[in-house]
Amino acid sequence: MNVDYDQIAKAYDHHRRAGGPYMETLCGLLKRCPGRRVLELGAGTGNSTEALLEAVPCTLTALELSPGMLEQAKRKRIPARWVRGSATALPFANQAFHFVYATYMLHFIHDLDLLMHECWRVLEEGCAAFTTAPTSFIENHPLNRYFPSFAQTDLARFQSIERVKEAFCSAGFTQICHEQKHKAPDPIDAAYVRKVEGKFLSTFNLLPSGEFERGLKELRADVESGKCRGMHVIWETVTIWGYKHA
Numbered sequence: 001m002n003v004d005y006d007q008i009a010k011a012y013d014h015h016r017r018a019g020g021p022y023m024e025t026l027c028g029l030l031k032r033c034p035g036r037r038v039l040e041l042g043a044g045t046g047n048s049t050e051a052l053l054e055a056v057p058c059t060l061t062a063l064e065l066s067p068g069m070l071e072q073a074k075r076k077r078i079p080a081r082w083v084r085g086s087a088t089a090l091p092f093a094n095q096a097f098h099f100v101y102a103t104y105m106l107h108f109i110h111d112l113d114l115l116m117h118e119c120w121r122v123l124e125e126g127c128a129a130f131t132t133a134p135t136s137f138i139e140n141h142p143l144n145r146y147f148p149s150f151a152q153t154d155l156a157r158f159q160s161i162e163r164v165k166e167a168f169c170s171a172g173f174t175q176i177c178h179e180q181k182h183k184a185p186d187p188i189d190a191a192y193v194r195k196v197e198g199k200f201l202s203t204f205n206l207l208p209s210g211e212f213e214r215g216l217k218e219l220r221a222d223v224e225s226g227k228c229r230g231m232h233v234i235w236e237t238v239t240i241w242g243y244k245h246a
């Protein structure tokens, strides 16, 4: 299952904003690290990059695989070093960073053990942290009623918290923990329909042929007729982390 980020980079950046309910967890972890050399993996168009730099002064290297996403990110003039490369073959020296993190990249990684070993290698002493979607959020998402393959598509690619912790452990990380956070409820209204129209989640690009168009039509009709009044989405996230000690 592939998402062409080069093709969707502009739309992605239009519909996704800097930060999220996970920023408090990530910033807290960074503040407790012994240094401020930071590596972000799968930085996309720089949403989390920008939010982290605003919250905690640090020297940030942002790695991204898609040239299209990199191009969008660079336009924002975020004060980070941008590098094209893969999270599973990091183009950096051993022990170059104190904090490695990624938001919503983990579900694109097929070999979690390789990823964690790379994180271990480039960390001096510090922490690696990954923010992703918890299974409960995927299973209970209100859009499941409009897009029948929505949950199945994401459950097949988002790893469980337990699986991520296992990979941390086998790479040698200790003090492995997780924290769930959620945002205030967002109404399912005309503004939300516009985000769905813009395919603000990569899941929409992976649905079987015709399902997106049918679901969107039904959602739009329900919002227009007032059937969605009182319905909302609560964005839930989980951040999982582990420490490397000197």
Ligand SMILES: C[S@@+](CC[C@H](N)C(=O)[O-])C[C@H]1O[C@@H](n2cnc3c(N)ncnc32)[C@H](O)[C@@H]1O
Residues within 6 Å of the ligand: 005, 016, 041, 042, 043, 044, 045, 046, 047, 048, 063, 064, 065, 066, 069, 085, 086, 087, 088, 102, 103, 104, 105, 108, 109, 202
């Ligand atoms: C859902 S986006 C998240 C972007 C950003 N972190 C955010 O929260 O807005 C996933 C990003 O991971 C990138 N990605 C996927 N596989 C990658 C890999 N192996 N190495 C580096 N980046 C990768 C994609 O190109 C995409 O930009």
